[in-house]
Amino acid sequence: MTKSFPVLLASLLAVSSVSAPLQVIAQEAQPLDRIAAVVDEDVILQSELQRAIANIKAQYAGREAQLPPDDVLSRQVLERLVLVKLQVARAQGSGIRVSDQELTQAMNAIAQQNGSTLDALRQRLASDGIDFNDFRASVRDEITVQRLRQSFAQSRISVSEGEVDAALKQQADAGNQFHLAHILVALPDGASAEQIATGQKKADGVKALLDKGELDFNAAAVRYSDSPNALEGGDLGWRTLDEIPAAFAQTMQQMKPGEVVGPIRGPSGFQLLKLVEVRDASAAAGTHTVTEYHGRHILVRVDDAQSDAAAKAKIDTLRARIAGGADFQQVAKESSEDTNSKGQGGDLGWFPADAFGPAFGQQVAGIQDGGVSQPFRTDAGWHIVQRVGTRQTDVGSDNQRAQVRETIGRRKLEDEYNRFLQELRGEAYVSFRSGDRAENTATPPQS
Known part of the structure; x- marks a missing residue:
């Protein structure tokens, strides 16, 4: 997984927050x-x-x-x-x-x-x-x-292409994504019968408060959830069916926004799950069409060995030869100073307009298929470009795969990192103090 996690410059636990006076x-x-x-x-x-x-x-x-x-x-x-x-x-x-x-x-x-x-x-x-x-x-x-x-x-964390394919198929079959929130009543590893009964009673009590309307779900999550996201109201964001625990997935498709299910026993404890809203997965993924160009170019470099004036004179000569009937590819093979494309007759393949910078994009977009630009300057030197063809490319499928891969990776990371934190917490010596007096030295890890 190549997810880049941005630095959250002001978290809830920072000394101050950009959103708090x-x-x-x-x-x-x-x-x-x-x-x-x-x-x-x-x-x-x-x-x-x-x-x-x-x-x-x-x-x-x-x-x-x-x-x-x-x-x-x-x-x-x-x-x-x-x-x-x-x-x-x-x-x-x-x-x-x-x-x-x-x-x-x-x-x-x-x-x-x-x-x-x-x-x-x-x-x-x-x-x-x-x-x-x-x-x-x-x-x-x-x-x-x-x-x-x-x-x-x-x-x-890694995500295979097979996992992406399976998620896309399930997403297409289901057609929906679900915005969820949850409340977790955590149980320690190897919980005793008494601890399980106490957890069940607490979860049932929270559900009763929600059913009576005495608390809304976000407030109940803040007050009672043992999840790390409790203070954010238990928000889980948007999820596809494959990202919802199997115990909830089938029920979720029958629910209406605002409904709450549970408590259901899971590996971390008892959970209540709220369906906040639903959206169409294909609409959420969307499509994104871009114009791509197939082009060739000839470059005459400006460097210590060749002045700007000399390079401009040379590119003008090459442009005149092409205007007089010379083959663009042959001239590129003979005279272009771009070693990457020279051997292919200056061929750059298919590319979006901004691939080689704004000046290049402006020139290629400003001519017709088959046309050749006037000489123009970039940081590399002087160019002429021939536009071979144009096409509209839907990159929505690539975007959708990237989004699905990101989502699966995020879910895996959330699960694995929470387990890592639980292990880290369980192995640590932690002593809470009241003033300078030890209050206790053992606090159950949070899931």
Whole structure:
């Protein structure tokens, strides 16, 4: 899989967010030095936890009722911070580094997204009581985690052409894609009968609240889900039938948007699944038609050995020969200085207009099939181009295959990386503190 995972320059756990007013965070977060948790050989300070909680609350401004009680929210956010610490440590142990130059580029990008400069962002952070170095450290950690995830994907995730073919066939047969959200009541590996019964009771209770209309699904996910995407309302995005658990897939085709099914027992625990909306898969994939040209060209280079004037004089002579009846391909074989196409009589094959730059595209688009352009200049030198033919090409099928491959890879990565995080969490020493006193030293990993 060659998925490139973009750096999310301001996550929910960053010191600040491009979508959250910095002053809100400053007002709610007071720097404290107490330890909130010990994570292997690292610590999470109470000030880090409070900044992250304040950021979550800023994200939910006007929708505070959807958030769980403060103690539950604190534990959810602390678990996320623990996972960040563990991922950063694993990344560093694997040799993943973020240079100061790369970090500065990321910081400049954040400033630009806020319509500001880096110096202005620094001043704004300072005026809101946010330490600039803390902010930089948060961004560095975030980039590091993204690179660990990317490295994980490249080393462990692959999608075969057969998988793409099967998904396309199923997509064509089903005709629909489904926008889903879920609530997970997690169970630990090797759950006891008592733990299973407790999980079932909780899942049934959440479903009852939804059925009565006492909570909407997103709010219930934020309050009760054990999934890593709980604070995003459990949103799973768009999925095809092959990406939906078999236990839900058949039922999903009979559901209407807004309906909820479950709880159903799965490998991670009990799940409730909501169908948000449905769309036609072929319409979503769409078609994209581009104009392609079949062309030949002759190049006379401008370099240290040949001045611009000399090259222009030479290309004018070659153009005059062709206008007088000389064969374009033969002239190209004899005189073109493009070593890649000279042997083929200057043949470039089929290409979109922008393949060789805007100047080349403008010339080839401005003549008729069979026509030859006037000499024109590019960075390489002077050209003339002959347009052999034109065609309209539907690249929708290629786009659709790429989208399907990406979707399958994303699903595999989500499953595998969540298992990786669960293993990482289960192997780590984590001690939560109340003030400076240990509260507990064992927290079940989240699926």
